[in-house]
Amino acid sequence: MRFMMLLIRKGHETEAGTAARKMEYNKSLQKAGVLLGLDELSPPSKGARVSYADGTANVTERLVDGTTETIAGYWIIQVRSREEAVEWARRAPMANNEIIDVRQMEEYPNTAAKG
């Protein structure tokens, strides 16, 4: 089964020195054969928010005040259980202003990855 580990960060400051430890962590996911993909996201100010009301789309700029929680990146991993995904998340080298949300990815109903 596949899980997405969503990296949520309050503000956009990253703690100095975490980059090297994150690289090492990514390497350990890769060496264990569980890593399917990962990406880091640019600050929300480089994108936009599109919201919808009764079929009308509204585009707003996303201004970040430093206290908002935003999605800063993700990992996709393939593991055998929810608990294994959580254990991998526990091993991630995160700063105090960071959170990981562990979410299972939907599989097509007739695929093998049930259970």
Place this chain on the structure above:
Amino acid sequence: MSEIHKTIEAVWKIESTRLIAGIARVTRDIGIAEELAQDALVAALEQWPEDGVPEKPAAWLMTAAKRRAIDSLRRGRMLELKHGEIARDLESQRQRLGEAMDQALDQVIDDDVLRLIFTACHPVLAMEGRVALTLRVACGLTTAEIARSFLVPEKTLGQRIFRAKKTLAEAHVPSETPRGDELRKRLESVLSVVYLIFNEGYTATSGEEWMRASLCDDALRLGRMLAELLPEESEVHGLLALMELQGSRTAARRGPSGEAVLLPEQDRGLWDHAQIERGMAALQRAQQLGGGAHSYALQAAIAACHARANTAAETDWERIVLLYDALLQTRPSPIVALNRAVAVGMAQGAAAGLRALDAIAAEPALANYHLLPSVRADLLRKLGRNGEAREELERALAMTENRREQDLLTARLNQTPLDERKT
């Protein structure tokens, strides 16, 4: 199972391979290493529900394994230490063992893991022993899980692993990573074990068999591990590409009631396109390393032709025929020749396909293979020779015991008119 037990199981899945690999560096016997690691797991199952999961579970398990190893010395079980030196007295033996375990605890290196996999796939073992041992030590599967995956009783599987460990110990298999030509030869054994595990999962036919189907994920995990451990070996990337590309079709291979859906009829929207991309990248890596002509890479290249086609009609069959020609050169096999005949039929028309098929029809290896008459029926039907096609389908039906295959053949028989009119 309680939450804590599920967590312990998850920790085991993550840590056991490196744990066993690290201990095996000291004990030089993966059977003993695996038992010590199991002892550590038992200790975790006793203590963690009380004390909680430790901050550094890997280090905790390694320390527990070390304690058990020293205990076993006290109980008189001899452990042959690195360099084969047997210390004179028990106390210095225990000290040396402790030091060696501490070192292993500090840093499990990639070479330890690689050595573990190569040993589990050693040619001295029977194929089923290699498969069971690999799933056990390199994927962290329990005996019960492996038994369920292979539809054999747990006791049988336990004996299989026990025998494999015994054979390795008796054969004094040197615990080292092979180099040069020897590496190529031994790697072939490792890759065939991985591909066999994948195929066991891939051929699982029903929804209740998801346990078997998860073997595909285990094989892919092993393939990705090996690609990291041996990044310069093109065949590893070739096999990984093949498994990713075949695996990408999983959701499309079964209809709503579990019936098989063949490639031309599959809903290509159900293919996993992220997985296709990973497969393509691995194939490119294999080709860049100069391994494009190896058998896994060629099979992956054929799968890639299908993956690239947005519809079945867009499939580049000419290229597939060429790839089968190359595959026949590297690894001649009647099955490959049969698949080539199908491709010829698609690329150059049914008459050409039939000629290619009839050229190999006398092959003894295909004498009882239901796909030979089944393919022949398809080609005859396209040529409007329905009477002959029906005869071939009847023959194919008599040759297969597989329910799903029978359903498929019966459906085709029903679609084939009795008369000789062109369809």
